Amino acid sequence: MSLDIVVVGCGGHGREVLGIIDAVNQASVGGPVWRVVGVVDDAPSETDRKRVARLGHEYLGTTAALATLPARTHVTVGIGAPAVRHAVVTRLDRYELPAAVLVHPAATIGADTHYGEGLVVFAGARITTNVTMGRHVHINQNVTVGHDCVLGDVVSLNPLAAVSGNCRVDSGALVGAGSVVLEGRHVGTGATVGAAACVVRDVPPHTIVKGVPAR
Numbered sequence: 545m546s547l548d549i550v551v552v553g554c555g556g557h558g559r560e561v562l563g564i565i566d567a568v569n570q571a572s573v574g575g576p577v578w579r580v581v582g583v584v585d586d587a588p589s590e591t592d593r594k595r596v597a598r599l600g601h602e603y604l605g606t607t608a609a610l611a612t613l614p615a616r617t618h619v620t621v622g623i624g625a626p627a628v629r630h631a632v633v634t635r636l637d638r639y640e641l642p643a644a645v646l647v648h649p650a651a652t653i654g655a656d657t658h659y660g661e662g663l664v665v666f667a668g669a670r671i672t673t674n675v676t677m678g679r680h681v682h683i684n685q686n687v688t689v690g691h692d693c694v695l696g697d698v699v700s701l702n703p704l705a706a707v708s709g710n711c712r713v714d715s716g717a718l719v720g721a722g723s724v725v726l727e728g729r730h731v732g733t734g735a736t737v738g739a740a741a742c743v744v745r746d747v748p749p750h751t752i753v754k755g756v757p758a759r
């Protein structure tokens with residue numbers, strides 16, 4: 545038996561999430577887990593719509609189409625930017641559709657780890673132990689999350705980010721590709737850590753830091 549799922553987002557992130565769904569289905573012993581009903585997007589480019597079609601999936605229209613889906617249809621928000629993902633999640637909550645948890649079979653999640661709905665974990669990610677993650681958290685390719693971390697809702701950790709043990713990354717924050725957050729540091733709500741930065745001090749809410757050390 546498989547579950548129906550709709551992906552929000554025709555862009556690159558959404559199509560990478562489609563790849564995770566494929567990988568989950570291929571790794572499933574008892575047959576496919578997910579049946580992709582299609583992809584919705586409020587403003588897809590013609591190019592991205594063609595790319596979705598090349599993957600064999602149908603564009604269903606704008607996110608208004610979510611209102612017409614059967615109640616048990618799962619949804620995943622394939623949007624990388626936390627602020628945009630948050631806006632879509634707010635709309636999803638209105639429709640009361642369940643959000644899928646998608647973990648690529650080439651990722652690992654350790655013991656005593658807790659997460660909310662909508663979690664997406666990409667290939668190569670390593671989440672260790674006693675990690676708590678909120679709703680709609682996206683852990684991108686080859687990210688590491690150390691022991692005893694707490695990640696809030698709609699957090700994005702971009703490829704190759706390394707979040708050390710005992711860190712807190714609050715809701716809506718983005719940790720850029722290839723960056724390091726040193727142990728015990730706190731990244732505030734809605735903050736952005738630039739690509740390749742090294743966070744040595746707490747990052748205040750809604751600020752952008754970059755560089756080594758990050759400022």
Ligand SMILES: CC(C)(COP(=O)(O)OP(=O)(O)OC[C@H]1O[C@@H](n2cnc3c(N)ncnc32)[C@H](O)[C@@H]1OP(=O)(O)O)[C@@H](O)C(=O)NCCC(=O)NCCS
Pocket residue numbers: 702703719720721736737738739740741752753754755
């Ligand atoms: C830091 C960041 C948020 C800044 O974005 P922005 O405000 O739009 O910045 P701009 O591109 O206008 O650049 C502003 C300045 O910061 C510099 N800069 C941008 N990103 C930087 C980074 N990661 N590290 C160091 N300097 C950076 C630019 O060179 C520019 O310098 P200048 O003023 O001397 O010319 C963004 O560049 C970034 O790194 N985001 C993370 C994105 C990521 O992870 N991408 C991977 C996706 S999978």
